[in-house]
Amino acid sequence: xxxxxxTCLSINGIERTFHIPPxxxxxxxxxxxxxxxGTKEGCGAGECGACTVLVDHKPIPSCLCxxxxxxxxxxxxxxxxxxxxxxxxxxxxxxxxxxxxxxxCTPGIVMTAEAIAREGLQAEAHQRLAGNxxxxxxxxxxxxxxxxxxxxxxxxx
Amino acid sequence: xTEQKAPIGGRHVRIDALSKLSGECRYVADISLxxxxxxxxxxxxxxxxxxxxxxxxxxxxxPGVRAxxxxxxxxxxxxxxxxxxxxxxxxxxxxxxVGDRLALIAAEDAEMAWEAAxxxxxxxxxxxxxxxxxxxxxxxxxxxxxxSNLLKTFHVLRGEVEAEKDSAAVTIEAEYxxxxxxxxxxxxxxxxxxxxxxxxxxxxxxxxxxxxxxAVSRVLGIPxxxxxxxxxxxxxxxxxxxxxPSEPAACAAVLAWKTRRPVRLIYPREFDLQVSTKRHAMVxxxxxxxxxxxxxxxxxxxxxxxxxxxxGLSTVVAERANVSAIGPYDVPAVKVETRIALTNNLFxxxxxxxxxxxxSVAAEATMDRLARKLGMDPLEFRRIxxxxxxxxxxxxxxxxxxxxxxxxxxxxxxxxxxASPAPRKAPESWLRGRGIGLSIYGINLHRGGQFLDRSSxxxxxxxxxxxxxxxxxxxxxxxxxxxxxTVAAQAMGLPVERVQVWQPDTTTVADSGPTxxxxxxxxxxxxxxDAVRRLRERLDPIAAELLGCDAGEIRLExxxxxxxxxxxxxxxxxxxxxxxGRRIESIATGWYRSEDRVFDEATGQGEPYxxxxxxxxxxxxxxDPELGLVRVERVCAAHDIGKVIHRTGAEGQxxxxxxxxxxxxxxxxxxxxxxxxxxxxxxDYLIPTADDAPAFEIALLEDAPGRGPFGAKGLGEPSFIPAxxxxxxAVSQALGVEIDxxxxxxxxxxxxMGEEHxxxxxxxxxxx
Numbered sequence: 018x019x020x021x022x023x024t025c026l027s028i029n030g031i032e033r034t035f036h037i038p039p040x041x042x043x044x045x046x047x048x049x050x051x052x053x054x055g056t057k058e059g060c061g062a063g064e065c066g067a068c069t070v071l072v073d074h075k076p077i078p079s080c081l082c083x084x085x086x087x088x089x090x091x092x093x094x095x096x097x098x099x100x101x102x103x104x105x106x107x108x109x110x111x112x113x114x115x116x117x118x119x120x121x122c123t124p125g126i127v128m129t130a131e132a133i134a135r136e137g138l139q140a141e142a143h144q145r146l147a148g149n150x151x152x153x154x155x156x157x158x159x160x161x162x163x164x165x166x167x168x169x170x171x172x173x174x
Numbered sequence: 175x176t177e178q179k180a181p182i183g184g185r186h187v188r189i190d191a192l193s194k195l196s197g198e199c200r201y202v203a204d205i206s207l208x209x210x211x212x213x214x215x216x217x218x219x220x221x222x223x224x225x226x227x228x229x230x231x232x233x234x235x236x237p238g239v240r241a242x243x244x245x246x247x248x249x250x251x252x253x254x255x256x257x258x259x260x261x262x263x264x265x266x267x268x269x270x271x272v273g274d275r276l277a278l279i280a281a282e283d284a285e286m287a288w289e290a291a292x293x294x295x296x297x298x299x300x301x302x303x304x305x306x307x308x309x310x311x312x313x314x315x316x317x318x319x320x321x322s323n324l325l326k327t328f329h330v331l332r333g334e335v336e337a338e339k340d341s342a343a344v345t346i347e348a349e350y351x352x353x354x355x356x357x358x359x360x361x362x363x364x365x366x367x368x369x370x371x372x373x374x375x376x377x378x379x380x381x382x383x384x385x386x387x388x389a390v391s392r393v394l395g396i397p398x399x400x401x402x403x404x405x406x407x408x409x410x411x412x413x414x415x416x417x418x419p420s421e422p423a424a425c426a427a428v429l430a431w432k433t434r435r436p437v438r439l440i441y442p443r444e445f446d447l448q449v450s451t452k453r454h455a456m457v458x459x460x461x462x463x464x465x466x467x468x469x470x471x472x473x474x475x476x477x478x479x480x481x482x483x484x485x486g487l488s489t490v491v492a493e494r495a496n497v498s499a500i501g502p503y504d505v506p507a508v509k510v511e512t513r514i515a516l517t518n519n520l521f522x523x524x525x526x527x528x529x530x531x532x533x534s535v536a537a538e539a540t541m542d543r544l545a546r547k548l549g550m551d552p553l554e555f556r557r558i559x560x561x562x563x564x565x566x567x568x569x570x571x572x573x574x575x576x577x578x579x580x581x582x583x584x585x586x587x588x589x590x591x592x593a594s595p596a597p598r599k600a601p602e603s604w605l606r607g608r609g610i611g612l613s614i615y616g617i618n619l620h621r622g623g624q625f626l627d628r629s630s631x632x633x634x635x636x637x638x639x640x641x642x643x644x645x646x647x648x649x650x651x652x653x654x655x656x657x658x659x660t661v662a663a664q665a666m667g668l669p670v671e672r673v674q675v676w677q678p679d680t681t682t683v684a685d686s687g688p689t690x691x692x693x694x695x696x697x698x699x700x701x702x703x704d705a706v707r708r709l710r711e712r713l714d715p716i717a718a719e720l721l722g723c724d725a726g727e728i729r730l731e732x733x734x735x736x737x738x739x740x741x742x743x744x745x746x747x748x749x750x751x752x753x754x755g756r757r758i759e760s761i762a763t764g765w766y767r768s769e770d771r772v773f774d775e776a777t778g779q780g781e782p783y784x785x786x787x788x789x790x791x792x793x794x795x796x797x798d799p800e801l802g803l804v805r806v807e808r809v810c811a812a813h814d815i816g817k818v819i820h821r822t823g824a825e826g827q828x829x830x831x832x833x834x835x836x837x838x839x840x841x842x843x844x845x846x847x848x849x850x851x852x853x854x855x856x857x858d859y860l861i862p863t864a865d866d867a868p869a870f871e872i873a874l875l876e877d878a879p880g881r882g883p884f885g886a887k888g889l890g891e892p893s894f895i896p897a898x899x900x901x902x903x904a905v906s907q908a909l910g911v912e913i914d915x916x917x918x919x920x921x922x923x924x925x926x927m928g929e930e931h932x933x934x935x936x937x938x939x940x941x942x
Contacts (some may be wrong), residue, residue, distance in 0.1 A: 052732055054197070055222060056359075057201070058407075059361070062855060063445075095197035108195040108356075112191040115826050117194050118651035119410040119651025120190065120407065121201065124197050141692045143867070144864075146865075147865040151360070151864075154830050155832060156833065
């Protein structure tokens, strides 16, 4: 049994400390240690994007990221987007556009879309979402959700 | 309570959107129980062969391993398979397919289990295999089961083909090689088995909990009533979770039975791609002819499906391919022969369209070829030959009810394409082409499967006038929970948010068959309407009593019960309070069964389906003539949908179906070497990304009501079927050459261009 590594990181705004094997993936830390099963594993090889979370505001496939390397970083998962039962604008937009079907890619899509929106890169949404595979929707209603965002955010201000 | 717009045809937020968007929705891999073990499977890496020795002792000693099961340890039948149980759960001697299971392992964590699976020791004596479906049917080929690889033959025989050949001015002979496809659902196969004394609960990602119930009952040797199967949230299926989930469920069940602990089995992606069922690859030979006026005279089709190593669902897939082989056209003489060949490839299963997309690519390609040979426009040629209100008899001799929607769909889709230019997504220098795909889809199960075509529903009216709906059909992303919520809300006059529809559990509803054949809304909806009828036999008299009118007058609308004039009304909630106060039974069951139909298997004549849905897709593509790259820029889609139940969901089905078909005909290449998939990853097996999505124009035509609730038809498969044909025809038109092989990979396109390729001379010189 290899020595465990003490890792301190912030998950959805809460400082957490874990003692984990050096080879543990961030995905497994989130799902198994932190109980945050909203982040999905679709391929385990960084190909499908279902496990996308934000690490210091950047979208990262958490299956390719060693948890111990996230020392001191801020992790945001799908569970961290909403406030209480109030959905974030991107979640609301996806609900009303119909961008959700089977839902398995949805958390990853939402996290990537959130990062695109935060950086104001909506114009590049088609290319920037290309790392998040969806087999159900044909993507169009996901684009529609992204297009709704400016209006929704203006409402919230 | 304020008056509400009727929910049918609306755009309300789908019932499961919030749980899926918040991350709260639990798929199987998200459910853990105390003491739970994790399963893994050791498989044969080559096929065919004979298992000479199997030694699991090393695997059994690996850290964390709690059980290893081989064929001799099974508690009851060593058999899986839905139609013909011809497949062992665990290999005893013969290995027919890569992926045949050698041993099952349960360990404390998943990594330990899969690690142990890798050290199961075995020796396989290699045998000569057959990996080509045409060769498999030739004399002298090695056989998989019994003495022939021919699993079954189907026919459609109509009119006198030989006589009609004389009246044809032009004929086309072609041979199409249509590729298979992996479902590539984002959630891999998975299930959780929980033993409870002499019974067991299975929580599974699946399209048919009832199939799993039967499989687990068989492998454990316990009654069906002792097996409870709950459908978990299912992350995509597309046919891949129709019959196949019985196999992982049987694996988890026997491990749970042995260890007496909950056992969860989640397939890693590479494993899932390697062992799961696939869309059938087909070889389709055509000999079709038309007269000088452009009327089709005869169509001969010889179709061979690569069934792979086990029967699986090949017979029912072939059944649909067989009667769909000539498309929605009026042809006086038709001769179709459809054969299933067993090979040592991965076995074919259900996949969106059930064999029809493959035969549609061939039929629509031949239609274009004939048009070109006649010097006619492909649209005009289709208009001359499409079934219409006068010529409404299909190739099986079935008269379609009016209005026949082939021409309206064809006209609507082509008008949308003409109305505006497609957006230019590819470089200007690429060549542009437009292609048409027209199809007619028989809703629900083929007559051969009609014994499965029934469905169960349960309604439980709550004291606050909200409604619980249980159905036997599964939600896998397509939106059946939302469409049934809409149907139930409309029929009970309740706002949609007062109606909750829950996914099936074999202890709450009767066997409703698989959620396939675009039958979800139809079958579950009809069962729900039947349950509403029974519930209203108790509700309406109370409402009438409170309103002072006859029970026969009562209408339920927008939260109110009204008399025939609408002058008297009362909130439904008040009626329900009264029912509740009087202790009136507030639960009702409902049942749907399909109408019996007549069909002669020998001639393929009769009524294979009770109703039909037409769809037309017009694809605009751009092709790089040097590299053979294809970009689909726009698809215009017209669908004969009967009735729109949920508009956003219907559009999503169309868009998703088209993009999935686009992947199938363009990039999704199942590379098999001696039956083993050599590209089992999303880096090497390419499904469409966001950047590949085309623009869409969609028309949902409601002129021809179907037999589903409120006149609905089915949409899941019609949304996929014509797209592949439209894209193939568009690429051929752009390049001016015929392409008879899919997927349309760059080398396939360059090869098909031959001397037309801009660098033909250079290619020739390189090849010497």
